[in-house]
Amino acid sequence: MNISVFLTAIPVMVMPTPDPLGFPVPPIILQIVAYLTLSLHLLAMNFTVGAAILLLYSKVRKKTEYDGTAFFLGSSLPLGLSYVITLGIPPLLIVQVLYGQMFYSSSILVGTFWILVIPILVFAYAGFYLHKFKRFDYPKHQWIIISLSLIFMLYVGFLFVNNITLSWSPSEWLTMYSNHPGGGTLNFNERSLHPRFTLFLGGAFAMAAIALIWRGTLFNRWGYEKEGAFSQRFGRNAFLLSPILWGVSAVGIYMTRTESINEMFAEVSATIPLMVTGIVGFVLLTAGIVLSVGRKSWLYPIVSSLGMLIVMASAVVFRDLSRIKTLEPYFRLENVPIEPQWEMFIMFAVALVLGTGLMIFLSIKVFPNIASLSRERFESKLAKN
Amino acid sequence: MNYPIWDIPFLGAGLVVAIIAIIHVLISHLAIGGGAFLFIAEVWSNRTEHGDRIRDWLHKYATWFLVYTTVFGAVTGVGIWFSIQLANAEATSLLIHQFVFAWAIEWVAFLGELTVLYFYFYGWKKNSRSLQVFLAGAYFVISWMSLFIINGILSFMLTPGDWTILNKDIFLGFFNPGFFPSLLIRTLAMFMIGGLFGIIVAARVTDDSDFKERIISFSSKWIIPAAVAAPFLLLWYWSTLPENTIEIFKSGVTGVMGGKLEALTRYFWLAIIAAGLILAGIAFILIRPRAASLTGAIALFLIAQFGVLGAEFFREMARKPYVIYGVLYSNGLWQSDADNPEYMKKPYLDQAKWHPDVEELSSEHGEWVFRLQCAACHTRDGYRAISTRTKDWTGEFGFKWLETLDQQGVMPKFQGSAEDRAALSAYLVSLHGDTITAGDILAMVAEAETGDTTSVTDSSAVMDTSVVTGEMEESK
Numbered sequence: 001m002n003i004s005v006f007l008t009a010i011p012v013m014v015m016p017t018p019d020p021l022g023f024p025v026p027p028i029i030l031q032i033v034a035y036l037t038l039s040l041h042l043l044a045m046n047f048t049v050g051a052a053i054l055l056l057y058s059k060v061r062k063k064t065e066y067d068g069t070a071f072f073l074g075s076s077l078p079l080g081l082s083y084v085i086t087l088g089i090p091p092l093l094i095v096q097v098l099y100g101q102m103f104y105s106s107s108i109l110v111g112t113f114w115i116l117v118i119p120i121l122v123f124a125y126a127g128f129y130l131h132k133f134k135r136f137d138y139p140k141h142q143w144i145i146i147s148l149s150l151i152f153m154l155y156v157g158f159l160f161v162n163n164i165t166l167s168w169s170p171s172e173w174l175t176m177y178s179n180h181p182g183g184g185t186l187n188f189n190e191r192s193l194h195p196r197f198t199l200f201l202g203g204a205f206a207m208a209a210i211a212l213i214w215r216g217t218l219f220n221r222w223g224y225e226k227e228g229a230f231s232q233r234f235g236r237n238a239f240l241l242s243p244i245l246w247g248v249s250a251v252g253i254y255m256t257r258t259e260s261i262n263e264m265f266a267e268v269s270a271t272i273p274l275m276v277t278g279i280v281g282f283v284l285l286t287a288g289i290v291l292s293v294g295r296k297s298w299l300y301p302i303v304s305s306l307g308m309l310i311v312m313a314s315a316v317v318f319r320d321l322s323r324i325k326t327l328e329p330y331f332r333l334e335n336v337p338i339e340p341q342w343e344m345f346i347m348f349a350v351a352l353v354l355g356t357g358l359m360i361f362l363s364i365k366v367f368p369n370i371a372s373l374s375r376e377r378f379e380s381k382l383a384k385n
Numbered sequence: 386m387n388y389p390i391w392d393i394p395f396l397g398a399g400l401v402v403a404i405i406a407i408i409h410v411l412i413s414h415l416a417i418g419g420g421a422f423l424f425i426a427e428v429w430s431n432r433t434e435h436g437d438r439i440r441d442w443l444h445k446y447a448t449w450f451l452v453y454t455t456v457f458g459a460v461t462g463v464g465i466w467f468s469i470q471l472a473n474a475e476a477t478s479l480l481i482h483q484f485v486f487a488w489a490i491e492w493v494a495f496l497g498e499l500t501v502l503y504f505y506f507y508g509w510k511k512n513s514r515s516l517q518v519f520l521a522g523a524y525f526v527i528s529w530m531s532l533f534i535i536n537g538i539l540s541f542m543l544t545p546g547d548w549t550i551l552n553k554d555i556f557l558g559f560f561n562p563g564f565f566p567s568l569l570i571r572t573l574a575m576f577m578i579g580g581l582f583g584i585i586v587a588a589r590v591t592d593d594s595d596f597k598e599r600i601i602s603f604s605s606k607w608i609i610p611a612a613v614a615a616p617f618l619l620l621w622y623w624s625t626l627p628e629n630t631i632e633i634f635k636s637g638v639t640g641v642m643g644g645k646l647e648a649l650t651r652y653f654w655l656a657i658i659a660a661g662l663i664l665a666g667i668a669f670i671l672i673r674p675r676a677a678s679l680t681g682a683i684a685l686f687l688i689a690q691f692g693v694l695g696a697e698f699f700r701e702m703a704r705k706p707y708v709i710y711g712v713l714y715s716n717g718l719w720q721s722d723a724d725n726p727e728y729m730k731k732p733y734l735d736q737a738k739w740h741p742d743v744e745e746l747s748s749e750h751g752e753w754v755f756r757l758q759c760a761a762c763h764t765r766d767g768y769r770a771i772s773t774r775t776k777d778w779t780g781e782f783g784f785k786w787l788e789t790l791d792q793q794g795v796m797p798k799f800q801g802s803a804e805d806r807a808a809l810s811a812y813l814v815s816l817h818g819d820t821i822t823a824g825d826i827l828a829m830v831a832e833a834e835t836g837d838t839t840s841v842t843d844s845s846a847v848m849d850t851s852v853v854t855g856e857m858e859e860s861k
Contacts, residue, residue, distance in 0.1 A: 009690070014738045016387040016474075020481035033489075078455075079503065085459050086499055089492045092466065096481045104388055104474035109472045111391040114400060118464035125456045133452075178741040180757055181392040183471070273744060339553060344486035348493070355493040359500050366504040369511035 006360065012213050014174045015330045016101035023097065024341035027333045030094045032322065037090035039312045043207055045157065046200070046312075048080035050208025054238055059143045068227050068378065069234055072215055073208070074135055074142075077149075082094025085121070099323070106167035109176045114163060117156050160175065161197050165190040168326045195252025199315070202245030204380075206285060208310055209239035213292045213301045220296040222375055232293040238306050239289045243282075264325040271321065281310025289336040306339035321347035386717055386737035388474035392746040395767030398472035400704055403698065405468050409461035411578065411693045416454040417532055418579025420498075422607065423447060423505075426583075427518045429603065443829065444509060446586045455499070461486075473761060474707040474716045483555060484538050494531040498524055504575075532571060534563065540567045544625050544706050550712060550721070566622035572706050573611040573618070579605025581685055584608035586672060588679040598674040612664050627710055629794060630703040635772045637794050649705075657693025667762035701834040705795040715799035716761040723791075723798050731803030733758065746804055746823040751812025754805050765816055772816040781829050783810030803827065 023030070055073040058066035060187050095103050107114050110204065127149030135142050166172060168188040176185055187193075212235030219228030288304025391398045401413060410732045423443065430439040467475045481488070505520040506510075512520070538562035541548065548558035583604030590597040623631075630649070637647035666685045670677045708715045714723065722728050734740055734750070737757045743749040755771070763771040775783065791798040801807060807823035807830075 014389075016738070019482045020550065021479060021480045024485050063568065082455055082459065082499060083455050085463060086492075086496050089463065089495070090489065091466065091484060092463075092493070093481065093488055096470075097485050100474075100478045100481065101387070104470050107467075107470050108389045108391045108474065111398075112393065115464075115467055115471060118405065118460060118467055121460045121463075122456060125460060129456060177389050177739055182391070182394060183391055256650065258471070300471075341486060341555060344555060348486040348489045351490045351493045355497045356521070358497060361479065362501065362504050362523075365516060366508045366512060366520075369508045371513050373508075 004185055006069070011291075011381070014105070014177075015170055016105060018331075022337040022339040024183070024339065025345050026338060027098055029109055034091045034094040034098075034314050035095075035313060035320070037087055039088035039309060039316050041084060041091055042200070042312055042316070043271070043308065044080055044083040045153075046078060046161070046203035046207035047211055048084055048205035049150065049153050049157070049201070050206070051076055051080060051206065051211065052146055052153065054208050054212075056143060056146050056150065059146065065230060066234075067381075069212060069215070069231050072231075074146075075212075076211065079126065081121075081125050081128055081153075099327075099331075102167040102170070102327065102331070103163075104235055105170075105173060106163050106187075108183060109166060109180070110159070110163055110172060110186055113159055113186055114183065117159050120152045120155055125154070129151070139239075144319065150282050152189075157200055158197055158222060161193060161200070162186050162190070165193060168323055170327075170330055191256035192253055195249045195256060198245050198252065199249040202249060203308075203312065204244045205238050205245070206242040206289075209235035209242070209289055210301065210304050210308055211235070213289055213304055214239070217292065217296060217298060217301050218371070219378075220294070224378070225294070227378070228296075229294050233293075236289050239286075243286070245296045252370040258326065260326045260328070261322055265322060267283055268325070270323055271318070274318050274321075278311055278314030278318070281307045281312075283368075287312060386759045387738060388717065390717075390757055390760045391471040393764075395552075395764055397760070397762070397764040397768040398468070399701075399762055400768040401470040402465070402472045405461050405464040407694045407697050408457065409465055410697055411690050412454055412458035413532075414575045414693075414716070415578045415582055416458050416498075417525070417528045417572075418575030418577065418607070419446075419450045419454070419581075419582055420502075420521065420528045421576060422583055423450070423580035424518070424521040424525050424605075426519045426603070430697075431514055431518065433598065435599075439600070442587070442596075443589065443602055445589070446583060447506055447509070449586060450582065451502060455502075459495075459499070464482070472716065473708050475716065478543070479709065479713065480538060483553065483558060484541075487534050487538060487555070487559065491531050491534040494527050494534065498528040498531065501527060518828065529572070532575075533568065536571060537561070537564055539700075540564045542709050543630075543700060544627065544818040545710055545712060548631050550719075550752065561623040563622065566618050566625060570615065570618045570622060572758075573575045573615055573661075576607045577611045577667070578689060580604045581667065581682070581689060582665065583607070583685060584677055585679065585682040588677050590683045592827050594675065601670060601674040601677045605667050605674065608664055608667040608671070611660075612668070615660070616859050626703060633705070633794055634703075638793055649699060649702045652695045652702060653805075655695030656692050656699060657695075659695060662688050663692065706791070706797045716758055716797060718788075718797050718800055723800075729798060730802060732803040736800070744787050746808055746827075747809075748812060748815065748822075750805075751808035751823060754801060754809045755812055758800060758809075771813060775813045776817050778810070778814050780807075780810050780814050780819065780823075780826040781833070783813055784826050784830060789852070803830075 005039055046077075051073040055070055055077070058070040058073070065152065126146045131145050131149075169187065171191060172187055172189055176187070212231045216228040216230070216232030216235065219231060222228075284307030285304050286307070288300045288302070288307055291299035292304065393401065423446070426439065426446075430436040430443065433439065466477075486549075501520055501524045504786045505517060505524060508516070508520075514789075539557035541558045541561050545558055545561035546561040548554055548561065553666045581604075584601055585605055587597055587600040590600070632654065633649050637650065663685055666681070666688075670681075704710050704715075706714055712720055714720070720748050733754055734743065737753075739757060740753040743753055759771065763769045763774075766772045778786075784803075784806050787799045787810060801809075804823065804827070807826040811819075811821055811823040811826055
């Protein structure tokens with residue numbers, strides 16, 4: 001057999017057929033839900049990783065002025081990871097509906113590493129709780145716990161990038177499976193792997209910075225300007241790493257772009273407006289963070305948060321468009337039949353509205369109580385000092 | 386074969402799913418039963434003179450509950466998804482596509498219960514008493530809704546009822562025959578586990594024996610609903626099981642070389658005995674609260690873990706040989722394809738996608754047939770080891786036996802040509818050192834069919850009279 005013919009035939013041969021049940025609603029609806037929830041999931045993940053890095057930095061500096069922000073970041077880590085997991089469920093569900101045959105295949109190909117995500121996530125989560133509840137009992141060992149949890153988080157992030165990019169690369173599949181049917185391998189042939197990972201790290205500093213800006217603004221409003229301004233400055237300085245990492249990542253992604261990405265820019269009209277939207281989001285993010293220092297207005301944290309959401313949503317949509325274009329020779333969403341489940345979709349929409357309403361209502365009732373507790377704790381610490 | 390098989394040595398994909406699921410199920414039941422416990426205890430604390438003391442203790446309960454259920458429960462819940470994708474992508478895909486919005490609603494419930502639990506825990510010192518009661522109650526209701534939904538999907542896999550791949554009727558599938566008995570049994574088990582967790586936390590109280598006695602007594606009463614209603618619900622559940630499952634439970638399954646495999650029955654009794662021990666243990670504590678110790682309470686919790694192990698393995702094995710009963714076999718073969726003799730006789734590797742080019746009748750041929758058709762359930766030498774199950778085989782025996790694979794009751798039909806069977810049989814016997822080739826096997830079979838008396842005839846006789854009819858005496 002002619003070897004080039006054989007290699008060309010491989011992806012077609014191993015590409016599984018889509019599920020016989022088809023799509024339950026037009027794919028655009030699922031894509032919109034996935035864009036929203038994946039953006040929120042990535043923001044939570046960025047916050048958790050960024051908070052862990054800044055907490056570690058605070059521990060290394062060993063200066064008392066970092067105590068307040070370190071306490072805040074350390075207390076937030078378990079909550080952050082909790083929402084990383086919870087908000088990751090809908091995109092994980094939807095990727096299985098829309099791109100299941102690719103996602104299942106790639107997951108099995110890296111199966112042994114993929115399943116390790118679960119125990120590693122448990123260790124990372126337990127480490128964050130250990131820090132939260134025992135940080136004052138064993139202060140000297142906290143940096144070890146945080147470092148380990150951070151490394152575990154980075155491993156999980158890397159595995160996700162590796163698996164998802166592999167799911168777009170059917171040409172790699174059969175060789176990988178033939179050589180490692182137990183899933184004991186990873187896809188290092190993906191040239192954009194490292195730039196993508198760097199992109200995610202850049203977001204980590206930005207999200208942790210936004211959290212510190214919110215905290216700083218709250219403290220400024222309570223009249224503790226010194227603590228508030230420190231929190232805002234710490235956030236702003238950390239944020240400056242984000243554009244650097246994003247810049248490096250952008251160059252890397254550009255250098256490793258494939259022909260299908262070039263075609264996407266030429267053929268898909270949404271790409272340029274999407275990039276412009278992302279740039280607008282970045283400007284809002286930067287302005288909100290940089291201008292917030294020493295100010296009491298909620299405007300700055302709100303603007304920076306909105307800017308980050310826009311940046312993330314643009315990146316998420318862009319990523320999906322890249323996937324659709326890359327998979328075009330093997331699979332098209334429009335070729336899968338739709339077997340409508342409108343009644344179930346409506347039930348989901350109603351549940352989502354009711355659930356969101358309940359959470360907003362309870363937030364209004366409970367957040368002031370939690371904030372007041374934080375204030376009392378801070379004042380008590382001030383009194384002791 | 387639409388998807389690759391995760392051919393993980395020694396453990397096998399099925400055991401990975403089982404390990405994660407067994408851990409998750411106990412915690413997820415605690416996560417809901419514990420919610421009811423928090424709610425009732427909150428109400429109780431508002432109505433008694435020792436309310437503050439109870440709330441202090443309840444804070445300890447809530448702290449352990451929060452860490453245990455979120456760290457282990459939430460992550461292992463996602464872990465089940467991860468593992469079932471690896472173990473059976475075809476079935477996972479079907480479940481996801483049929484129940485995507487049910488799962489999405491469950492996610493809303495999960496997000497809600499988590500958020501409410503955080504409001505309850507982090508607002509502990511500042512929230513009003515009535516708000517705390519509301520939050521605990523809301524947590525329980527929302528978390529029970531998540532059970533309601535996932536129970537529909539789980540019970541569907543064993544008793545899909547009138548749902549078919551053609552009608553795709555989600556409500557028929559969701560409210561299947563096993564739905565309500567399963568839901569009620571799980572709910573009672575949750576109350577019991579929530580109370581048991583209360584005993585563990587209460588057993589750590591050392592400074593006030595009267596108070597300790599009161600809360601242990603309170604926690605122990607959570608077994609009463611299960612003690613009263615479980616037997617009736619179990620009978621109801623039993624009545625919904627497939628006939629084949631009942632048959633396997635009663636008489637076991639004839640093994641590959643004879644003998645009775647009664648794993649289904651053993652797991653059933655493990656679950657029943659564990660439940661009985663817990664009921665007896667907690668009943669004893671209820672009568673004599675002062676006898677409760679931390680060691681004893683943890684021992685009961687571990688017994689509960691074994692009970693979950695038995696129940697989950699029973700539920701999984703009751704489906705055999707299917708992963709979705711009557712629809713899809715555990716190895717990814719659709720029932721509709723299995724019913725088509727022409728399809729089933731076609732060369733297997735021509736149908737399967739995930740294999741390199743291999744020489745027909747070679748050792749690699751047999752290995753890939755094993756990997757893609759058997760490795761979903763069997764490892765070579767670990768969990769459900771194929772090497773021990775075939776240790777007495779000859780190549781010719783295996784060749785014949787595979788033709789009647791489905792007649793045991795717990796295996797699907799063999800898919801493939803005579804060459805595939807010969808290649809697989811040669812591969813299986815090679816696992817314990819036999820060097821016969823697939824070509825040799827086919828030649829011997831051909832020779833036997835022409836009338837010569839060989840060992841093939843003997844093994845064929847064994848097949849016809851014993852294994853196939855299921856009457857072989859218990860030689861193992």
